[in-house]
Amino acid sequence: MRETFHGELTRLREQLVAMCALAAQAMQQASQALLTADLGLAEQVISGDTALDQARxxxxxxxxxxxxxxxxxxxxLRSILAAVYSAEKIERMGDLAAHVADTARFSHPxxxxxxxxEDPFAELGRIAAGMADRLGELIDQPGVEGYAELNETDHAVDALxxxxxxxxxxxxxxxGVRSATSLALLARFYERFADQTVSVARRLDFATTGEIPT
Incomplete structure (x- = not known):
């Protein structure tokens, strides 16, 4: 019975790792579509968001x-509840990547x-996608505490x-004002994407240690 149970916990982790990969890819492609005005790629990211919804x-x-x-x-119990929490946050990361892609679609051509x-937004995309990839690695290595690492990376996103x-x-x-308003919202999508990865890492650390990292 316990062997079956722990096999199911492993399956949960594998699902979360796959979700992180989808979120990372979505953000990378959304950023590329944004910076190159690639309408087809933007629409691909937007339509692909349903895969993360289903995975959650x-x-x-x-x-x-x-x-x-x-x-x-x-x-x-903490591990299972952390998986539910993580699935929600990673799915939200996919939504934020889709918002970036939607901005590219709205502005096209x-x-x-x-x-x-272009340079700060390219860096925001690179760091955010990398954070999602790193989160997947941390989920795949139960017991490894990653909150401090991702929180430090998040400072770079905040600075950008x-x-x-x-x-x-x-x-x-x-x-003009219209452009400034759009760019402020766009930068916020990246900032919130990074915040979600930190939030998941924090919950994973709690599942491991029983203590909430500060």
Whole structure:
């Protein structure tokens, strides 16, 4: 019975790892579509978001089944509840990547990001997708604490977010209020994507140690 139970826990982890891979790919492709005004790629990211929605549903269903049939306690219970929490947050990461892609689609055939901000947005996309990939690695290695690492990486995202906001609200901004508003929201999508990875890592650390990292 316990062997079966722990096999199901492994299956939950594998589902979450696959979700992280989907989220990372979605953000990487959404960023590429954004910076190249690639309408087809943007639409691919948007339509592909249903895969993460379905994956979240499957993960939650399996977790709820384990809760109902196995009545886990202590560390096992924390692991299952962490899986439910993580599935929700990773699915949200996919939504945020789709929002980035939707911005590219809305602006097409024009570029949503002016040339003078392409570098910070390219870096935001690179870091955010990398955080999702790293989160998948941490999930695949139960017992490895990753909150501090991802929280540190998140500081770089926050700094880029602040850089974008400072640029678009500066007195020399040449592209108008409408562009500034769109770019502020766009930068926020990246910032929230990164925040979700940190939130998942925090919950995973709690599942491992029984203590919430600060």
């Amino acid at each position: 549903g499957n993960c939650e269903a399996n977790a709820h089944s384990l809760l109902a049939l196995q009545a886990p306690v202590a560390g096992d 024009n570029h949503a990001v002016p040339a003078d901000l 977010h602040a850089q974008v906001l400072a640029t678009i609200t500066g007195s020399g901004w040449p592209h």
